[in-house]
Amino acid sequence: MFVRDLWYFGCLSSELKPGQHLHRELLGQPVLFGRDHNGKAYALKDICPHRGILLSGGEAQQHNGETHVECPYHGWRFRTDGSCAAIPSLTAEQAKAMDLTKIRTRAFPVHEDQGLIWIYYAREEDADKPPAVEPPKLDIPEGEKPRxxxxxxxxxxxxxxxxxxxxxxxxxxxxxxxxxxxxxxxxxxxxxxxxxxxxxxxxxxxxxxxxxxxxxxxxxxxxxxxxxxxxxxxxxxxxxxxxxxxxxxxxxxxxxxxxxxxxxxxxxxxxxxxxxxxxxxxxxxxxxxxxxxxxxxxxxxxxxxxxxxxxxxxxxxxxxxxxxxxxxxxxxxxxxxxxxxxxxxxxxx
Ligand code: FES
Ligand SMILES: [Fe+2]
Structure with missing residues (x-):
C-alpha cells in the first residue's frame, strides 16, 4: 500500500527539544519521534511490547547517561535503540534470570539535516538492516534553516x-x-x-x-x-x-x-x-x-x-x-x- 525502504519526512528539528518526544502516525503505524538528552534524534515504534499502550504517553528520563522512555502503564523503560532497559516489577532475582535486551520495540534509522528529521521506513522483515539508500538532501546552501x-x-x-x-x-x-x-x-x-x-x-x-x-x-x-x-x-x-x-x-x-x-x-x-x-x-x-x-x-x-x-x-x-x-x-x-x-x-x- 505504501512504498518502503525509503526515507520519509518525519518531523521538523524545531519540534524536538532534548529529552522530549512526540507521537505521529506514519504509514498506518504509530511512531515516537524523540531527542535524547545529548541532542540526538531517534524514532521508535510507539507501542509498548508489554501491553500495547503508546510509549509516547510516558516521559523520557536519564539513567547513567542514557535516555530511556518510560512506559506510562507499568514503567518498563526503553533505550533509544528500542531495547528494554528495565522492568520495575521484577525482583532482583527475576531480573538476573532475564535478558531484557531481547524485549524491544522497533527502532527506525533517523537522519537530521537542514532542519528536517527523516525516518527510514524499511519493510517489517528488513527492520534490522541498514538503510538501502542515502537520506534526501535539498540542494540549498549549507547551514540554511527553514524560514x-x-x-x-x-x-x-x-x-x-x-x-x-x-x-x-x-x-x-x-x-x-x-x-x-x-x-x-x-x-x-x-x-x-x-x-x-x-x-x-x-x-x-x-x-x-x-x-x-x-x-x-x-x-x-x-x-x-x-x-x-x-x-x-x-x-x-x-x-x-x-x-x-x-x-x-x-x-x-x-x-x-x-x-x-x-x-x-x-x-x-x-x-x-x-x-x-x-x-x-x-x-x-x-x-x-x-x-x-x-x-x-x-x-x-x-x-x-x-x-x-x-x-x-x-x-x-x-x-x-x-x-x-x-x-x-x-x-x-x-x-x-x-x-x-x-x-x-x-x-x-
Ligand atoms: S504496557 Fe508498557 S509497561 Fe506495561
Ligand atoms: Fe495545486
Missing amino acids: LVVRDVFNCHVDHAVIGLMDPAHIPYIHRQWWWRSAKSVHEKEKKFGPVERGFTMLPHTPSKNSYLYRLLGEPQTEIRFQLPGLRTEYVQAGGKHFTGFTAVTPTNENSTAITIVVYWNHPLIHAIPNFLLKTGISIFVGQDRDAVNAQQVGLAYDPKLMLIHDADVQAKWYFALKRAWDKHRDTGEAFRNPVKPATLRWRS
Missing part, C-alpha cells in the same frame, strides 16, 4: 495527494486568484523533463510571465523535482539567490496524508515580504488543493475507473511507474531502473 512552515492534512490516500499536487491542469480551476493567475491567462505550455534519482525533474526554465509573484522576482529560473516517496522541491533562482519550497507528502494512514511545506530562501526580495503574508499565500494555495482532493473523495467512494491522459497527466503516470519500479527492485534485488526518460510535455494551463 516558513505550512502544514495541512488531506483526507485521502497519499497517491491522490501526490498526483493532485503535481498535476498542472487543475491550476486555472483550483488556484484562480487575482494575485496569482487570471482566468484569461491559460495558454499552451511546453516543459522539458528528465530523470533524477528515484524521480524526475521539470528542468530549469523561466516560469510563466503571467505569475505575478514570479514577475516580482526579476528573471527567475525554476526547477521542480519530484522524488519517491512523495518529495517535491521547487527551486527558484534569481540573481544568484534562491527561494526553495520543499513539500513532503507523507502518508499518515490509508485515508489521511500529511502535507508539510518547508520554505527556505536567501533572496532579499522575499525577506521584504512579511512572513505572515507569505504563509497566508501558501496556506491558501495548499488549502485549495486540499479542498479539491477532499471533494474528490466523495466520487472516489464509488470506486470509479480513472483516466490519466497525455500530456497533462504524464507526471502522474511517472509517479506510478516509479513506485512499481522501486517495489520491483526491492522485491527481486535487481538494479533499480528509473522508468522516466527525457521528454517534452505539452499542455494548456
